[in-house]
Amino acid sequence: MNELHNGTWVLVADSEKALFLENVADAQNPHLVVIREEEQENPSDRSQSANRPGRMQDTGVQQRSALDDTDWHELAKERFAAELSEILYKKAHRGEFDRIIIACPPQLLGELRRDLHKEVSSRVVGEVHKLLTNHPLDKMEAILKEELEAA
Template identity: 75%
Template sequence: MAQIDTGTWVLVADSEKALFLENVADAENPHLVVTREEHQDNPSDREQSANRPGRMQDTGVGQRSALDDTDWHELAKERFASQLADILYKKAHRGEFEKIVIAASPQVLGALRDELHQEVTKRIVGEVDKTLTNHPLDKIEKIVKEDLEAA
């Protein structure tokens, strides 16, 4: 059973917002405070992409095929996970935290796992696969504590 000990960090993230939190109380009654916030402006794919998909010449005479447009919105989400992983690596390397819990949507959690450096992964004491970025801090404390106790 994982706990949020004093000094444990909690990263709460979705594809556009991340909260870096620290428990300043004990594991029994965690009290999380925001130490850093990251935001990404990520408009919908329709707002970021070209007017129509490109075309390419096919093998037959006069045949052309449509090409899928790049999903810029999805690409930005993946880049945001990479940026978060980079921030965590730098902070872990400087010894700013010893333990961390990552609370993120399943998609972001998966993207983060792919990007996290070993220096960070060895400090992970728990994961919560839920989107909590728009919850108040007291709800985040309760949900993370309950999920870690249930694991």
């Protein structure tokens, strides 16, 4: 069943970019328009790290172990999911949308699910577990329609 009715919002996101879209047509021939775009710069972990991982003495004679360094790139991804959740909460609270479909890779979807307020999660009418941010809008419309009809 296709949940992409007129007025339904669609969040298309990856770990660095998000598009907030609205379907201004019907479910059979969706036409998505961009409402808002969010982007975060998230360079590789190597370029965000200040120094090499530390080392510590082990219990054995002249033994040392490497310490894990913070994965700044991964932290930025998690922060972005939390930011998206907060934006959605504010928009839902203001009544800007009644229905939303979330389209993003499975890992980000899991982070979003964890962070979504119940006021937003109660409005989620569909999920598409795919990376769509690199597609043009017409291709996104076709993929979303196909995925939602197959569900």
